[in-house]
Amino acid sequence: MIDVNLIRQDAEAVRQRYLKRGKDIDFSEFLTLDEQRKALIASTEAMKAERNKVSGEIPKLKKAGKDVSATIAEMKALGDKIAEQDAELDTVNEKIRDFLLRLPNLPDEDLLAGGKENNKPIKTFGTKPSFSFEPKNHVDLAKSLGLIDYERGAKLAGNGSWIYTGMGARLEWALLNYFIDSHIAKGYTFMLPPYMLTYECGLTAGQFPKFEDDVYQLANAEGKKFMLPTAETALVNLYRDEILSESELPKKFFGYSACFRREAGSYRAEERGMIRGHQFNKVELFQYTTADKSDEAFEEMVNMACGLVEGLGLHYQLSKLAAGDCSDSMARTYDIEIYIPSMNIYKEVSSASNARDYQARRGNMRYRKDADKKLEFMHTLNASGLATSRVFPALLEQNQNADGSVTIPEVLRKYMGGIEKLVPIKNIK
Secondary structure, three states: OOOHHHHHHOHHHHHHHHHOOOOOOOOHHHHHHHHHHHHHHHHHHHHHHHHHHHHHHHHHHHHOOOOOHHHHHHHHHHHHHHHHHHHHHHHHHHHHHHHHHOOOOOOOOOOOOOOHHHOEEEEEEOOOOOOOOOOOOHHHHHHHOOOEEHHHHHHHHOOOOOEEOOHHHHHHHHHHHHHHHHHHHOOOEEEOOOOEEEHHHHHHHOOOOOOHHHOOEEOOOOOOEEEOOOHHHHHOOOOOOOEEEHHHOOEEEEEEEEEEOOOOOOOOHHHOOOOOOOEEEEEEEEEEEOHHHHHHHHHHHHHHHHHHHHHOOOOEEEEEOOHHHOOOOOOEEEEEEEEEOOOOEEEEEEEEEEOOOHHHHHHOOEEEOOOOOOEEEOEEEEEEEEEHHHHHHHHHHHOEOOOOOEEOOHHHHOOOOOOOEEOOHHHOO
């Protein structure tokens, strides 16, 4: 959540920043509740002070032989009033908390207003591949190469599911190993998070309560649990309700997980195959850091994700998202968008994002400054490093050859037993 003091100090300035997201938020009810809260606290504290004062005098009055029955009755009535106002304060606090939890993050000042139409490519790697033959799409390539079984995947789990088979499974695992080794070499700690998470994890990440319907809820699990939509949802909760020392930061992690998303809505023709699915594999980068190191951490993670695609030799563009296209939890996001030749469009394979202190406030994650021992909220950042379900199709399409084979990027060959090409099943002897 955002710093509530920003609203108290200048609600209109906060409203203007949200307008860049295309959200016109009325803070009048919140400000009324906030004033009501202050008045209740002041009134209740005054009554409690009076009760404590009088309660301390009652034994003295008794000892002096005074009749204290009326005073005791007054204190009981006062206690009832205090209990009534405490309950009223709880209700007001819950309304305030619910309002704040539903607010998106404030976009960074340098972001353009608007949505996808105002996203700006800021870097391009390589050029669009050209072919001297009629290129195939990734679905036909995967079938002819015996890499993916779409039909049986749908039979097992419905639309939006597939099965990696044979060399396809090896290629998928090679991509994951390449990502993992690259991140370990950069000093990030490897994590394998649980796939079932508690409601508090989604709340801290900023995905709940607004986007509860986007995940798979587990009706029969103890408590309110769901299947993680990304490893970020787990990694952002590692230090929930904890205080670290400044010297412990930054904390750098990456996690592998399968990701589960409902992906509501019908599938478009351009999203066939692996482009859009309910389950896919992803390696996720994550950092906890301080406010003064936040921008530096963001650039590091963007460069790491870009480096992975460049290592594969695949053409992509890096885009800076406009405020309205950033997810609700993030203050800024750069998308790495890989080129899919058969679609002649770019598809996101990594979103590198800085949440600033938004998630840390939701999860009460702080650090104690070395200089003055003051407590500050951490900054949290994430980047896909990478999601394979779009890298895999791009790799097949960009590296295809006239004979129907696909050249394996050199960085993956050590994970593929030295194989340099994937060849159609009919050509295997």
